[in-house]
Amino acid sequence: MMDLGTFGNPTPMARKIVSGYDVPEGVDIRGHYDEEFAKILTKDALQFVADLQREFRSHIKYALECRREAKRRYNEGAMPGFDPATRNIREGEWKCAAVPPSVADRRVEITGPVERKMIINALNSGAKVFMADFEDALSPSWENLMRGQVNLKDAVDGSITFHDKARNRVYKLNDQIAKLFVRPRGWHLPEAHIFIDGEPATGCLVDFGLYFYHNHAAFRRNQGAGFGPFFYLPKMENSREAKIWNSVFERAEKMARIEGGSIRATVLIETLPAVFQMDEILYELRDHSVGLNCGRWDYIFSYVKTFQAHPDRLLPDRVQVGMTQHFMRSYSDLLIRTCHMRGVHAMGGMAAQIPIRDDPAANEAALDLVKKDKLREVKAGHDGTWAAHPGLIPACMEVFTNNMGHAPNQIQTMKREDSATLTEEDLLQRPRGVRTMDGLRLNTRVGIQYLAAWLTGSGSVPLYNLMEDAATAEISRVQNWQWLKYEVELNGDGLGVKVTKELFGRVVEEEMARIESEVGKEKFKKGMYKEACKIFTRQCTAPILDDFLTLDAYNHIVIYHPKGSSSL
Numbered sequence: 247m248m249d250l251g252t253f254g255n256p257t258p259m260a261r262k263i264v265s266g267y268d269v270p271e272g273v274d275i276r277g278h279y280d281e282e283f284a285k286i287l288t289k290d291a292l293q294f295v296a297d298l299q300r301e302f303r304s305h306i307k308y309a310l311e312c313r314r315e316a317k318r319r320y321n322e323g324a325m326p327g328f329d330p331a332t333r334n335i336r337e338g339e340w341k342c343a344a345v346p347p348s349v350a351d352r353r354v355e356i357t358g359p360v361e362r363k364m365i366i367n368a369l370n371s372g373a374k375v376f377m378a379d380f381e382d383a384l385s386p387s388w389e390n391l392m393r394g395q396v397n398l399k400d401a402v403d404g405s406i407t408f409h410d411k412a413r414n415r416v417y418k419l420n421d422q423i424a425k426l427f428v429r430p431r432g433w434h435l436p437e438a439h440i441f442i443d444g445e446p447a448t449g450c451l452v453d454f455g456l457y458f459y460h461n462h463a464a465f466r467r468n469q470g471a472g473f474g475p476f477f478y479l480p481k482m483e484n485s486r487e488a489k490i491w492n493s494v495f496e497r498a499e500k501m502a503r504i505e506g507g508s509i510r511a512t513v514l515i516e517t518l519p520a521v522f523q524m525d526e527i528l529y530e531l532r533d534h535s536v537g538l539n540c541g542r543w544d545y546i547f548s549y550v551k552t553f554q555a556h557p558d559r560l561l562p563d564r565v566q567v568g569m570t571q572h573f574m575r576s577y578s579d580l581l582i583r584t585c586h587m588r589g590v591h592a593m594g595g596m597a598a599q600i601p602i603r604d605d606p607a608a609n610e611a612a613l614d615l616v617k618k619d620k621l622r623e624v625k626a627g628h629d630g631t632w633a634a635h636p637g638l639i640p641a642c643m644e645v646f647t648n649n650m651g652h653a654p655n656q657i658q659t660m661k662r663e664d665s666a667t668l669t670e671e672d673l674l675q676r677p678r679g680v681r682t683m684d685g686l687r688l689n690t691r692v693g694i695q696y697l698a699a700w701l702t703g704s705g706s707v708p709l710y711n712l713m714e715d716a717a718t719a720e721i722s723r724v725q726n727w728q729w730l731k732y733e734v735e736l737n738g739d740g741l742g743v744k745v746t747k748e749l750f751g752r753v754v755e756e757e758m759a760r761i762e763s764e765v766g767k768e769k770f771k772k773g774m775y776k777e778a779c780k781i782f783t784r785q786c787t788a789p790i791l792d793d794f795l796t797l798d799a800y801n802h803i804v805i806y807h808p809k810g811s812s813s814l
């Protein structure tokens with residue numbers, strides 16, 4: 247029988263039995279027990295995560311408070327811009343630590359969730375790097391997160407295999423594999439299945455801490471040639487957040503007794519405020535940096551979010567907001583200039599097209615779009631790019647190799663001095679284009695289907711021949727919200743209709759019917775489309791914009807075991 251303490255919460259001893267995990271003082275695991283997970287959630291590894299949480303929680307709280315404060319200022323009409331206080335950093339002569347030789351060449355990087363078969367396929371794909379994702383591409387259920395940690399551990403020690411029983415196919419690693427980078431969640435996401443001192447742990451410290459603890463030695467031996475592990479860091483808004491990561495890395499290096507500067511990370515510049523902080527972010531991470539990346543999808547989402555109270559900055563249809571819009575091109579150009587000035591990689595981003603198996607002409611057209619996007623990136627000076635699917639690697643590789651030749655990167659050769667004159671106006675310029683009923687319908691159809699997939703455990707899905715993940719779905723959500731909030735006129739299809747709640751209600755109903763007919767009655771009934779529709783509709787019509795689609799949705803995937811074991 248469960249031994250409940252005086253106030254109804256399990257005593258430490260009882261909690262140990264309840265959860266099945268052997269936890270250190272102050273740590274409470276509320277996710278289900280699994281023997282494989284227990285090899286990850288060891289007492290020592292949890293102690294390391296708890297130490298990180300205790301050391302950095304006040305810094306994280308402060309950084310998130312600063313985000314709220316900046317939002318308040320933008321909502322009162324202020325514009326993001328360069329910080330006068332950090333001018334010396336922007337204008338100073340300094341460089342980041344030299345790029346580790348093992349990751350000098352990153353011309354094509356594949357990304358994907360930390361799913362077992364995909365990890366093997368991605369590492370075998372021929373890409374130079376695989377970014378294993380706990381973030382945009384993953385629905386952060388307890389099962390997905392812990393299974394992901396098990397998979398990564400097996401990948402790093404080289405023992406990972408997968409048996410696809412339906413096809414009787416066994417997957418294992420090739421001799422030559424991509425270098426592994428891991429992307430933990432953003433600072434804002436809690437891990438509700440692990441409580442530390444009575445509070446949910448910070449999601450990214452759990453992802454980072456468990457992965458680092460179990461893999462740093464094998465990684466440096468097998469992958470990093472003495473460096474590593476390597477990370478991608480998402481969704482930061484200010485260099486103070488990069489400073490926290492830098493301190494986390496120092497703390498981890500100390501714990502592992504490895505040289506300072508072993509851990510390396512690429513920061514995604516994927517929020518509008520962060521584009522004004524690129525030098526500052528690199529400066530904070532200068533001993534641990536391997537560059538910046540244009541996270542274009544979250545960046546577009548962030549443009550809407552930052553300007554949520556600015557009705558003069560409404561977005562046109564989502565499909566029209568590409569990298570050739572002036573504000574997007576300026577962001578990529580400035581990122582290249584900044585990285586190369588500081589001696590690190592300027593990585594490009596993700597084209598959303600994926601192979602279309604059953605339509606060769608459409609497939610060719612999609613591939614052409616990907617190549618065009620990659621050609622623009624390499625000519626602009628990017629040192630590498632992202633691909634969402636193994637089928638795209640050869641084409642992306644060819645474009646970069648044709649233009650970079652045998653040089654591993656363009657850090658020394660593409661200084662982009664011409665971008666020194668880019669201004670705040672360039673970086674904020676309103677995107678051009680029109681708004682249409684089709685745009686509203688597509689946002690709605692995509693947003694609901696993505697969320698339905700996310701609620702059932704899939705964080706990246708193919709929809710209408712494009713890759714959709716949390717970042718692309720965010721654009722659909724906030725664009726609908728923005729159009730509804732300001733009751734904008736749909737000016738691109740000659741209808742002259744205003745986006746009102748009534749219109750949106752009809753659109754939702756009709757698009758749900760269309761989804762049902764597209765996916766079939768059976769799948770529609772079994773899936774979580776109705777729940778997704780409720781969440782998506784609420785968020786699109788909320789008087790105050792939710793910060794993140796996945797924060798509210800997360801509450802729907804948290805499951806405690808055993809139910810009601812603890813109320814603190």
Ligand SMILES: CC(=O)SCCNC(=O)CCNC(=O)[C@H](O)C(C)(C)COP(=O)(O)OP(=O)(O)OC[C@H]1O[C@@H](n2cnc3c(N)ncnc32)[C@H](O)[C@@H]1OP(=O)(O)O
Nearest residue numbers: 357358364367368382383543596634635706707708713717
């Ligand atoms: C905005 C951002 O943050 S971008 C970064 C985050 N997003 C991502 O990482 C998305 C990554 N891509 C994907 O998840 C997938 O490609 C999807 C969901 C878009 C499409 O997946 P699917 O429909 O399964 O593709 P498809 O059926 O064509 O897959 C064919 C094979 O390629 C594999 N595959 C597809 N994408 C990937 C990938 N990114 N990594 C590794 N393997 C992959 C599949 O597992 C499958 O393998 P198999 O033949 O051995 O069974």
Ligand SMILES: O=CC(=O)O
Nearest residue numbers: 541542543544717
């Ligand atoms: O993480 C990448 C993005 O585009 O968002």
Ligand SMILES: [Mg+2]
Nearest residue numbers: 382541544717
């Ligand atoms: Mg992103």
